[in-house]
Amino acid sequence: MTVPAKQTGLLRRPRASTGFWSWITTVDHKRIGILYGITAFAFFLIGGVEALLIRVQLAQPEATLLNADQYNQVFTMHGITMIFLVVMPMSSAFFNYLIPLMIGARDVAFPRLNAYSFWAFLFGGLFIYSSFFLGGAPNGGWFGYPPNSVTDPTVGMTFYAVGLIITGIASTVGAVNLAVTVLNMRAPGMSFFRMPPFVWMGLVTQFLLVFSLPIITVALFQLLFDRRFGTVFYSPDAGGDPLLWQHLFWLFGHPEVYILILPAFGIISDILPVFARKPLFGYQFVVFSGIAIGFIGFGVWAHHMFATGMGPVANTAFGISTMIIAIPTGVKIFNWMGTIWKGDIRFASPMLFALGAVAMFVIGGLSGVMHSVVPADYQQTDTYFVVAHFHYVIFGGSIFALFGAMYFWWPKVFGRMLSERVGKVQFWFLLVGFNLAFGPMHILGLQGMSRRIYTYAESLNLTAWNQASTIGAFIIAVSVAIFLVSAIASFRRPKEMSNDPWDARTLEWSTTSPPPEYNFAKTPVVTHLDDFWHKKYVETEDGEYVPVPAGGAPVHDPGHGEGDGDDVPHDVHLPSPSYYPILSALGLPVLGYGIVFEGVWWLAPLGAVILIVPLFAWALEPAVEPSAEEH
Numbered sequence: 001m002t003v004p005a006k007q008t009g010l011l012r013r014p015r016a017s018t019g020f021w022s023w024i025t026t027v028d029h030k031r032i033g034i035l036y037g038i039t040a041f042a043f044f045l046i047g048g049v050e051a052l053l054i055r056v057q058l059a060q061p062e063a064t065l066l067n068a069d070q071y072n073q074v075f076t077m078h079g080i081t082m083i084f085l086v087v088m089p090m091s092s093a094f095f096n097y098l099i100p101l102m103i104g105a106r107d108v109a110f111p112r113l114n115a116y117s118f119w120a121f122l123f124g125g126l127f128i129y130s131s132f133f134l135g136g137a138p139n140g141g142w143f144g145y146p147p148n149s150v151t152d153p154t155v156g157m158t159f160y161a162v163g164l165i166i167t168g169i170a171s172t173v174g175a176v177n178l179a180v181t182v183l184n185m186r187a188p189g190m191s192f193f194r195m196p197p198f199v200w201m202g203l204v205t206q207f208l209l210v211f212s213l214p215i216i217t218v219a220l221f222q223l224l225f226d227r228r229f230g231t232v233f234y235s236p237d238a239g240g241d242p243l244l245w246q247h248l249f250w251l252f253g254h255p256e257v258y259i260l261i262l263p264a265f266g267i268i269s270d271i272l273p274v275f276a277r278k279p280l281f282g283y284q285f286v287v288f289s290g291i292a293i294g295f296i297g298f299g300v301w302a303h304h305m306f307a308t309g310m311g312p313v314a315n316t317a318f319g320i321s322t323m324i325i326a327i328p329t330g331v332k333i334f335n336w337m338g339t340i341w342k343g344d345i346r347f348a349s350p351m352l353f354a355l356g357a358v359a360m361f362v363i364g365g366l367s368g369v370m371h372s373v374v375p376a377d378y379q380q381t382d383t384y385f386v387v388a389h390f391h392y393v394i395f396g397g398s399i400f401a402l403f404g405a406m407y408f409w410w411p412k413v414f415g416r417m418l419s420e421r422v423g424k425v426q427f428w429f430l431l432v433g434f435n436l437a438f439g440p441m442h443i444l445g446l447q448g449m450s451r452r453i454y455t456y457a458e459s460l461n462l463t464a465w466n467q468a469s470t471i472g473a474f475i476i477a478v479s480v481a482i483f484l485v486s487a488i489a490s491f492r493r494p495k496e497m498s499n500d501p502w503d504a505r506t507l508e509w510s511t512t513s514p515p516p517e518y519n520f521a522k523t524p525v526v527t528h529l530d531d532f533w534h535k536k537y538v539e540t541e542d543g544e545y546v547p548v549p550a551g552g553a554p555v556h557d558p559g560h561g562e563g564d565g566d567d568v569p570h571d572v573h574l575p576s577p578s579y580y581p582i583l584s585a586l587g588l589p590v591l592g593y594g595i596v597f598e599g600v601w602w603l604a605p606l607g608a609v610i611l612i613v614p615l616f617a618w619a620l621e622p623a624v625e626p627s628a629e630e631h
Contacts, residue, residue: 013625014577025577027111028517032118033097034413039122040089046129047081048480050074052473055437059470061458071454072139073156077129079142080160083256084167085125087398091263092121092171094405095178095202097413101508101515102196104187104524109180111575112618117174119585124166127589131159134597141452143249146234146242150226155596161224162592168213168220169588175209178202187507189526193287196506196530197280200287201266204294208255208262211298216252219245228595243308250301258297260394261361262290264401265332268354271408272336274504275351276343279530282335289328289335296325306377315374322372329365333358348502349423353404356431360396364389367442382452385445391438403430403483408502410487415495415513422486429479436472440465505533518572576625580618587611 014025023031053074057065066074100108108114131137138160140149149157182203186195195203222233223245232238234245265286273280280286302310302318310318336358345351367389371377380386403426410418444465449456456462500509510532511520528534537545591607594600 014579016577022577024582025115025579027115027575027577027581029096029100029108029111029114030413030515030517032114033093033095035118036089036096036121037093039118039125040086040093043081043085043125044090045480047078047086048477050078050081052477054078055470055473057454058456058466060467061456061460061463063455066454068454069136069139072452073132073137075452076138076141076156076160077132080128080138080164081125082394083142083260084164085121085128087260087394087402088171089121090402091205091260091398092117092174094198094263094267094402094409095205096174098409098508099178099181099199099202100185101511101519102199102506103182103185103190104507104520104526105181105185106519106523106572107575108177109185110177112578112581112623113173113177115578115581116585117170117177119582120170120173120588121167123585123589124163124170127166127592128159128163130589131156131163134159143253144223144245145249146223146226146240146245147236149223149245150234158224158227158596161220161227162595165217165220165224166588166592168217170585171209172213175206175213179206179210182206187524187526189531191526193284194526194529194531196266197269197283197286197290198263198266198506201262201269201290204290205259205262208259208294208297212252212255212259215248219248219252222248224595243305246305246308247301250304251298254301254304255294255297257390257393258293261397262293264357264361264398265290267401267405267408268336268357269332270506271350271354271404272339273530274408274502275346275348275354276340277346277503278339278343279505280335281338281341282331283529285331286335289331292328293325296321296328300325303372303377306374307381319372319374323369326365326369326372333362348407349418349420349427350404350408350502352424352427353400353407356427357397357400357404360392360400360434364392364394364396368393380445382450383445384441384449384451387451388438388441388445391441395438396434400430400434403427406483409508410490411497411501412508412513412515414490415497416490416493417497417501418490419486422482422489426479426482426486429475429482433472433475433477433479437469437476438472440469440472444469500532503536505530507532510535518574521572573624575623578618578621580614580621584611584614584618587614 014021016022016025023035026032026035053066054071057063057071096108096114100106128138135155138144138156139154140152140157140160144157144160149160182195182199192200222231225231226233226235226240232240234240234242236242269280269286300318300322302314303322306315306318340355367385371380371386371389407418407423410416444462445451447460447462447465449460449462456466495513497513499511499513502509507524507526508515510524524531536548538548539545587607587610589607590610591604594602594604594607597603
C-alpha cells in the first residue's frame, strides 16, 4: 500500500483494486490461486461432460450416440483435460494460494511470472478446445502415439502438440517460481523440517515438473515438426522410430503421475493431524518418502511399455523398479494410519474426503503393483483393468483429496464455511458413485474389454457391468452438482466465523480469513513444526498439551497479522499490478494458430510480436511502482 507516483512503462500502470480489471492485471498470489481454481474447476465440469458422453455411448452394445471419430475426439479430450487442465492446475491453485502463507512469506518470488503462468495455462486450454470448432479435436489419445498421431490428416493432433507446448510453458515457469519461493522466502525459523508436509510435497512436485516437462516438450516439438515440416523422427518408413515417442512420453508421463498425486499426499498429511488432533506420525518419514517417490518416479517409465518388445532384461529391471516405488508409497500410508491411530477423530467433511482418498489410492496402488509383474501386465495392458487402475489412483487419490482441500481451506480463502451436512452428503455420493463407476472396470478388463473402443458386440456379455459403470458416473455427476450448489450457497452466508475454525496447526490459519493482501502485518518468527498450534497450546508438567488459558499468551500473536490499529502495515510494499503478463501470454495461442493453419501463416509472426514486445516492456517495468513519498 503505497500511492503510485510517476507512471512508467509502455502502458499506464493499472490502478483498479476491485472489479474485472483488478483480476485481469493482478499479481497477488492469492487471487491467482483463486483464478487457477475456478478455471480448473470449469475444465473439470467440461471433462466430466465428456466422461458422461463416453459412458452413455458404452452403456449399450452397438450404441450410436457417437461415431468412432467423435468418440476418439471425446476420450482424447477427456484425458487431456483431466490430466493437464484439471488435476495439475487445481493443485497449482492450492500451491499458489497456500505456499507463501504456509512459509510466512508475503508473496511468491516472481509475482508477474506467476500471473503469466496462469494466463498461459488458460490460453493454452482454450487453444486446445478451440480445435472443436476449427477442424476437429485431437483424436489420438492423451498419449498421442505415433505413427497415428503423425499421419492423422486432420488438424487435431497439431492442436494437441502446440496446445500442450503452451500449457507446458505455463507449468514450467510456475514450477520455477514456486520452487524459488520455497527455497528463498521462508520466514525466520522456518527450517526445511519445520515446513508443513504440503509445502514439502509442493517442492518435490515443482522439481518433478522442472525436470520432466522439458522431455515432453522436446517430444512434442518433434511431433509438430513431423506433422508440419516433414521431418521423420517418428516415421518408421523413413528411418524414424515410433518407440522413441513412447520412451520420451513416458519418461515424462510416469513422473507426471506423481506430479498429480504428491500434492494430494501433502493435502492428506495436513488434514489428518488436524482432525485426529494429533501431530503427523513420522513427519520426517513422510518427507523423505515423498522425495524418494520423486527420484524413483523417473526410473519406472518403461513399465508402460512391457508389451512393446523391449526384451526380458529391460522388462525385469523396470518391473523391479516399479515394485520398489511401492515402498515409500506404503510408508506414507502407514504414517497416515499411525496419525489417526488412537486419535480424537472428528469426521468433518475434509477428514472424510482425506480418508476416502487414502482408501481409493490404496486400491489403485494394489492393482498398480499387479502391473509391475510383467506376465500379468501382458494380460492387462490396453484393457479396462488399466482404466480402472489409473482412475482409482488419479481420481480416487487426487480428486478426493482436492475436494477435501476445498472443504478444509474454503473458510480461509473466502471467509465463509461450506455446509458440513451437505459436504458429508456429497462425500457419500462421490464414494458410492466412484466405486460403482470404476470398480466394474476391473471385471470388464479381466473379461477382455479393450480400452478406447467406441462400441462392442452384445454377444460379448459386457453390457451389465458397463451399465453399472454408467450409473456410477451419473452419481458422481450428482455429487459434483451438490458441491456446486453448496459453494454458491456459501456466498449467501455472512462472514461470521473465526480465523481458525478447525483448530488447525499451520501458519496460514494465524492470519485473517480471507488473508489481507500483505498476508502478515509482521513477518512471523517460527520456532516449531506446526508453529501456530504450539502458540495455542502449552505443555503441562505431565507432558500433556492444554489450551493457553484466557489472558495467557495471545492465541493470535499480533505479529502474525491480526491487524489491530498498531499493526496496520503502512510500510508493506507489494508488487504492483501489470498488463504485461496477460498480453505476453496472449501471443502464444496467436502464434500457435499460425503454425497449425498454413492459410493464416502470418499469425505466427504476429503472435511472436505480441509475445515478445510485452516481454520487453515487462523487463523495463519496475516490479513495484515507486510511491509518491519516494519522490
